[in-house]
Structures are given as C-alpha cells and as structure tokens.
Amino acid sequence: MSVLSQASVIELARETLIPQYVFEKARVDALDLWVHGNGESVPLPRKANSEHRKLAELARTPLLGLVVTTTAQALYADGYKSPDAAADADAWTTWQANDLDYRQSALHRGALGHSLSYATVMPGVDQDGPRSVIRGVSARKMLAMYADPAEDDWPMFALRVDVSGSKRMLRVIDEQAVYFLSADGEFGDLEFIEYREHAAGVCPVVRYANLLDLDGRAESDIEPLIPLAGRFNKTVYDRLLTQHFNSWKVRTIAGLQEFAPDEATAERKKLKLAQDDILVAEDADTKFGTLDETPLDGFIKASDSDLDTLSAVAQVPSTALSGKVANLSADAIAELRAGLTQKVFERQMSFGKSHAQALRLAHILDTGEAPEVEARMTWRDMQPRTMAQVVDALGKAVTMLEVPPQAVWHLIPGVSKSDVNDWKAETVTSQARAARQGIAQAAAAARANGTVAGLNGAGASAG
Numbered sequence: 001m002s003v004l005s006q007a008s009v010i011e012l013a014r015e016t017l018i019p020q021y022v023f024e025k026a027r028v029d030a031l032d033l034w035v036h037g038n039g040e041s042v043p044l045p046r047k048a049n050s051e052h053r054k055l056a057e058l059a060r061t062p063l064l065g066l067v068v069t070t071t072a073q074a075l076y077a078d079g080y081k082s083p084d085a086a087a088d089a090d091a092w093t094t095w096q097a098n099d100l101d102y103r104q105s106a107l108h109r110g111a112l113g114h115s116l117s118y119a120t121v122m123p124g125v126d127q128d129g130p131r132s133v134i135r136g137v138s139a140r141k142m143l144a145m146y147a148d149p150a151e152d153d154w155p156m157f158a159l160r161v162d163v164s165g166s167k168r169m170l171r172v173i174d175e176q177a178v179y180f181l182s183a184d185g186e187f188g189d190l191e192f193i194e195y196r197e198h199a200a201g202v203c204p205v206v207r208y209a210n211l212l213d214l215d216g217r218a219e220s221d222i223e224p225l226i227p228l229a230g231r232f233n234k235t236v237y238d239r240l241l242t243q244h245f246n247s248w249k250v251r252t253i254a255g256l257q258e259f260a261p262d263e264a265t266a267e268r269k270k271l272k273l274a275q276d277d278i279l280v281a282e283d284a285d286t287k288f289g290t291l292d293e294t295p296l297d298g299f300i301k302a303s304d305s306d307l308d309t310l311s312a313v314a315q316v317p318s319t320a321l322s323g324k325v326a327n328l329s330a331d332a333i334a335e336l337r338a339g340l341t342q343k344v345f346e347r348q349m350s351f352g353k354s355h356a357q358a359l360r361l362a363h364i365l366d367t368g369e370a371p372e373v374e375a376r377m378t379w380r381d382m383q384p385r386t387m388a389q390v391v392d393a394l395g396k397a398v399t400m401l402e403v404p405p406q407a408v409w410h411l412i413p414g415v416s417k418s419d420v421n422d423w424k425a426e427t428v429t430s431q432a433r434a435a436r437q438g439i440a441q442a443a444a445a446a447r448a449n450g451t452v453a454g455l456n457g458a459g460a461s462a463g
Contacts, residue, residue, distance in 0.1 A: 002176065006192040009172055009179045017159040017172065018187050021143040028114045028139045031220050035113040037062025040230065042237040055244060059237035063307075063321060064222040064229050067314045068113045071221065074344045075108045077355055078417060079378035089375040091359040094366060097126060098134045100355075107136040108351055111208040114139040115220040118158070119206045119354070120173075121361045122198055132362035144205050149216025153357060154202040175203050200365060206358045208351055225314055232306040239299035246294040315339035341383070352377035387413060 004012070033039050042056045078101075080092045095101075110117030116139040124133040137160060144155035160171040170181040170190075180193040198204060209218040222229075304322070311318040317336050319325060360371035394408045406427070409420045 003195060003197065004174065004176075004179065009195075010181065010190045010192060012157065013159065013170060013172055013181060014187075014190055017143060017145070017157060020145065021159050021161060022187075024143055025140055028116075031114055031222060032140065034064045034222055034226055034229065035068055037065055039064070039226065042230075042234050051244070052241070055240045056237055059233045059240055061229075061233060061236060063232060063310060064225055065113075066321060067222060067225065067310075067316050068109055070316050070320045070340065071112055071344060071347065072105060072109045074340070074382040075105075075347060075351065076380045076382060077104055077352065077377045078380040080356070080359055080375055081378065082372055082374040083376070085375075089359075089363075089372045090367070091363040091371065091375070094132055094134070094362045095359060097131055100134060103136055104355070107208050107354075108347070110136070110138050111210045111218075111351065112221045112347070115210050115218040115223070117208045118142045118144060119208065119358050120160075121200070121204045121206065121358050121365070122178075123200070123365045130366045132365045134358055134362060142205070144203075144207055146216070150212065150214050155205055155207070156203060158203055158205040173203055173205060175201060200361060202361070204361060206354050206361075208354045210347070210350065212350070221314070225310060228306065228310045228313060232303065232310065235299060235302045235306055239296060239303065242294050242299065243296060247296065249290045249293055312339075315343040337383075344382075348377075348379050352379070381411060 037060055039060070042059055044052055044056055048056075079088050080095060081088045107117050107119060118137040118139065120133075120135050120137060122133045122135075124131050141162065142158060142160045144158040146152045146155050154175075156174070158173040160173070162169045166185065168183045168185075168187060170183060172179040172181065177195045177197045179195045182191045182193060183189065210221060212218045307321050308318055311321050317340060319336070355377045356375065359375075360373070363369070363371040390411070390413055394411060397403045397408060398405050406424060409415060409423060410417065
C-alpha cells in the first residue's frame with residue numbers, strides 16, 4: 001500500500017472518519033460526565049425554585065467515578081516476560097523508557113470509564129539508539145476503524161483530534177504514514193499540512209477495550225450503572241428536600257389572644273414569636289401543640305438499599321461505596337471482595353493483551369527482530385492484606401512446601417522489582433564470599449595437616 005494522496009486523505013477524513021468520530025465522541029462525553037460526578041441532574045418540576053435546584057446539585061454523588069477508581073487501583077502491570085524466563089523481556093526496557101509504570105493507570109481508567117482507550121506506538125530515538133514512543137490517547141480524542149472490530153488486532157485507519165484555539169489539528173493514521181491536517185471550527189475547511197512515514201507496517205494504534213464481545217462492542221464499566229446512579233441521586237434529593245423543609249417540629253397555637261391596640265398589630269406580634277418566648281393564654285380554649293418532623297430513617301434505608309444494588313451490579317464491595325466498615329472475619333472479607341477479584345482478573349487479561357501488543361510492535365521498531373510472542377504481562381498483587389498475614393503465608397510456603405525463598409520475595413507488599421534484584425545480587429555476592437571463605441578454611445586445614453591440595457582434588461604428603 002502506498003502513501004495516500006492529499007485529496008484522498010481529505011476525502012477519507014471528511015466523508016468517513018470525522019462523522020464517525022463526532023458520533024462516538026458524543027457517547028464518550030456523556031460517559032465522561034458520569035465518571036467525574038457531573039451526570040444528569042435529578043429531574044425537577046417546572047415550578048421548582050432556586051432552593052430546589054440547589055438541592056438537586058447537592059444530590060449528585062460521584063459513585064460511578066468511585067467504581068472506576070476501585071477497579072483501576074487494583075490494576076498495576078509490573079513485568080513482561082515469558083513463563084519460563086527469569087528476567088523480563090527486552091521490550092520491558094521500552095516500557096520503562098516511556099514511563100508506562102505511571103502512564104498505564106490513565107489507559108486503564110480510560111478503558112474502564114469510556115469503554116475504550118488507545119495507545120500509539122511510533123518510532124523514536126533516545127541516548128541508547130532506536131526507542132519507540134508509546135503514548136496513551138483518550139477515546140474523546142481518537143477513533144480507530146477496523147475491517148472486523150471483533151477479530152482484527154490493528155485498525156485500517158485512525159483519527160486523532162486535538163483542539164488548538166479556534167482550530168482542530170487532525171492526524172489521520174494508516175499502515176504507511178501519519179497525515180497532518182487542520183480544520184476550522186466544527187471541522188470546516190480541511191487543509192492538508194504534511195505527512196510522515198512511520199515504517200510500522202500496520203496502523204500503529206493499539207486498542208484497550210473493556211469487555212470486547214464477539215460483535216466487536218466494548219461496554220464501559222459505568223454504562224449499565226447509570227440508571228442505578230440516577231436512582232441513588234433521586235433518593236438523596238428526596239432526603240435533602242425533607243431535611244431542608246420538614247426536619248423540625250412546627251409549633252401550633254389555636255385560640256391565642258394577645259393584647260394589642262388593633263388586629264394588625266396582634267398579627268405582627270404573632271409573627272415575631274421567638275424560640276424562647278413564653279406563651280400565656282387567658283382563654284381556657286387556647287390550645288398549644290406541635291406538628292412532628294418527617295423522619296429521615298426511611299430515606300437513609302433507601303439510600304443503603306440503592307448502594308447495595310449498585311455494588312452488586314458493579315462487582316465492587318459495598319464498603320468501597322459506603323465507607324462503612326464492619327468487624328468481619330478474613331473469610332467474610334474474601335467473600336465480600338470475590339466479585340471484584342474476578343472482575344480485576346478479567347480486565348488483566350484484556351489490558352494485558354493490549355500492553356503486550358504495544359510492546360511487540362515497539363520491539364520490532366527498535367530492533368527489526370521478531371518479538372518474544374510468549375511474553376506476557378505480570379501484574380502486582382494489589383489485594384489489601386496486612387504485612388503479618390502475607391509474611392506468615394509466604395513463610396509457610398517456604399518452610400512447609402519447600403518453595404525457594406527467592407521465589408516469594410516479589411510477593412512481599414511494598415517490595416519493588418529493583419529491591420528484589422538488589423537482594424538477589426547481594427545473595428550471589430554472599431554465596432561467593434562464603435565459598436571463598438570455605439576454600440580458604442579448607443586450605444588452611446590442609447596446611448595444618450601437612451597436606452597440599454591440588455586443583456584437581458588430589459593431594460601429596462610433604463616429606
């Protein structure tokens with residue numbers, strides 16, 4: 001396939017890519033509002049006043065952003081190697097050079113919240129020579145089009161849109177080059193700027209899809225939860241409404257007559273009654289009473305019920321949404337987090353495949369050699385456990401199952417790969433030092449016994 005002509009690129013962008021991008025961006029923008037707690041407000045009647053509107057704003061609760069955060073914080077890739085290899089594959093250096101230890105979180109969050117996120121893999125150079133540049137791109141900025149979105153790893157075309165003042169800067173990407181265009185306002189007057197060949201052989205855009213199905217559809221983690229979040233916000237609004245207008249006792253007086261020169265003055269004095277005023281009535285028919293406040297218990301129970309339903313559908317522990325902590329056993333906590341554990345494992349398989357795809361392409365661009373196709377991402381165990389629990393379990397694995405101690409070092413919470421490498425290096429040094437000391441001690445003992453030890457293990461008696 002040759003490089004596209006300027007007219008072909010502009011026609012492709014105007015007729016195919018831009019319309020689809022505008023459609024998809026509207027969907028993603030709506031999801032993004034819910035992720036950041038700014039989704040649709042509670043519907044209000046036409047006669048609602050400023051107080052009602054203010055309470056509706058207060059009722060918005062960023063629960064769906066918390067659902068994304070709870071899952072994303074359990075996803076952290078910390079290695080890339082073949083199952084039978086002790087060290088990470090060469091492409092892991094490219095991962096580190098691109099600061100993907102830090103950048104991976106944005107890719108995961110984007111896919112979880114928007115259903116899709118993307119990474120571009122472009123050739124580059126650093127102080128050590130060729131080094132691919134891997135960058136994440138939001139689905140709000142990029143569209144990728146596939147011949148078969150369910151089966152194809154690489155798209156046919158991709159469009160990236162960046163806003164610069166009143167202009168939009170466009171990049172159309174195919175398997176040969178990146179084409180740079182500009183547009184005025186809402187994609188008017190497309191102008192071709194330049195193109196740059198990338199030599200990747202494929203359209204170098206990697207898709208991070210959340211739960212891609214056999215029809216090529218990816219669903220956001222929060223999309224099925226929007227009605228539940230709206231229901232919770234409505235319950236909170238009703239509680240705030242009751243709390244604002246009906247959460248105190250109302251005092252009533254029937255038949256009170258207070259001395260005043262005229263009726264108008266008496267009415268004004270009634271309106272000025274303060275909380276600490278003492279009311280005295282000469283008329284025996286005067287009655288004092290109160291209207292009870294509206295209890296809030298029912299609204300609170302309804303909120304708890306909505307949270308339980310939301311946590312069940314989202315596969316997120318209810319404690320993560322409510323903040324309530326109960327005195328539970330270790331088995332009960334494990335059961336409570338079982339849904340989240342399974343959900344995280346499924347996302348690790350999906351996002352791990354995308355990370356590996358990006359690193360394989362980067363390896364080809366950097367070295368021109370075939371990548372290690374068996375290499376897979378390894379994920380850090382982010383389960384919340386105490387240090388005592390982990391060390392006790394690992395100690396039992398070493399002593400009871402005879403697992404080598406070095407094999408469990410990386411499972412200790414808070415221990416990084418560099419820490420493990422330092423420990424292994426120190427162990428090798430200590431073993432070499434001990435070996436040298438053993439040889440020296442053996443030689444000293446031989447000399448003391450009047451025997452000279454040869455390199456081949458043979459000895460001769462001194463005469």
